[in-house]
Amino acid sequence: MGTKPTPRSALAAACSRTPLRSIHGSGHRTGLFADCPDLIGTPFSYAREEEIYGEGEDAEFVYRVVEGAVRSHKVLSDGRRQITGFHLAGSLFGFEQGDVHWHTAEALSDTKVLIFQRRPIERAATHSAEVACQLWSMATANLRDAQDLTLLLGRRSAQERLAAFLIEVDGRFGGTGTFALPMTRRDIADYLGLTIETVSRTFSQLEEEGALRRASGRQVTLHRARLRHVVET
Amino acid sequence: MGTKPTPRSALAAACSRTPLRSIHGSGHRTGLFADCPDLIGTPFSYAREEEIYGEGEDAEFVYRVVEGAVRSHKVLSDGRRQITGFHLAGSLFGFEQGDVHWHTAEALSDTKVLIFQRRPIERAATHSAEVACQLWSMATANLRDAQDLTLLLGRRSAQERLAAFLIEVDGRFGGTGTFALPMTRRDIADYLGLTIETVSRTFSQLEEEGALRRASGRQVTLHRARLRHVVET
DNA sequence: CGCCCCGTTGACTCTCGTCAACAGACGTGG
């Protein structure tokens, strides 16, 4: 591929050559913008651990995950990190208030996204109540997630946090109870407000209690009833 | 006052008698709905510790604090509680996604609010991009607050949490550095993910370090530079 | 006056963090 193209250059190129129809219908969830045919995203790729945008950067684009996974986080000056969310296939991220990002976003693995320019969407929102309502609905969904995380971090033990997290991820992967975690122990720890050692020990405890089984790689099989019992309410 | 009127009955009465102009201009911050003259709230009062709405209840109204203070929280089945936000004069609360509240809201002290019906506002949003954009903006502001709290709960020590909290409250009271906390130690603890004993001890530590002074009641005077130093980043 | 609630403090406990060692997977280069 030679030198890495920027989102901007990819967008410019896409304007002249992309067969727009081919971008949709590729299996990602319908949702925001699904009924806005003029808001077609430009495909783009990021390598594992590559930064998509940084905190404080100009928020020129928003993104929808097509394949792979992304994390959003904030860091303190001494390096402590809090991941505020994982974005899996189908989810939209990077849409924040104001003109700069207040998080850093990085690809967990090689990831394909669709890129949208933020400005035209915001301009559309000022004219179309429908678009604005979709943005509102999206923000509200994110708000609920953030507040659930707040309850998790403020009032739950390590076991409860990990159990709730695994149930949540399972749900996002279709609820089969078996999946491969796309993130490292460090990512899980920084999401749950724990250390990697505690996450690792808690995995072992849950396995001893028969609430899950670990296989090679990051494959896990959940005993969902027992995990739910750990989480209770 | 005899039997307590419901918001519903107050609203019905207000339709026939309230001199609408008198409600506004009473010193609360301008903001959402300020430019929607047809969305006039009905005044209503709650006593200290009174529940305004409960988790799972039908979300018929939204509220703006005129005077006093309100807390929103969630509880786990075993009684552990996480306060997700305090609402002081001027702030709007109760606007959540879906038809039911996902929090409980209670008055910290005797509190005056303006009540708005949710449905007409939502209906207005589907027609007016401006209203919808305001709702979006409000949700996004709440989202940022929730994510800041996430970072606080996930990665900060008791001292850092309390210092950040005091700076935040000071800011909301005008940034003079001296004010009376409207909430109890229990409320602070349940907001910061700590216990009341830890909050109390942390107050004492910060006072020993000269970062604040406590006076009678819940009056505090902050040494803001030292508190900011505790929080650093 | 007496009760209850709030806040503070002390003593002890326990969960989770810290520091360290080590095993397995993977990629690189000799």
Next chain:
DNA sequence: CCACGTCTGTTGACGAGAGTCAACGGGGCG
């Protein structure tokens, strides 16, 4: 092909910070 380093994950020993339990003082209110 294998030695090597690196990265991820696991486990153990120990320590620190926050939680738990308990006592007590002060203020508000019936």
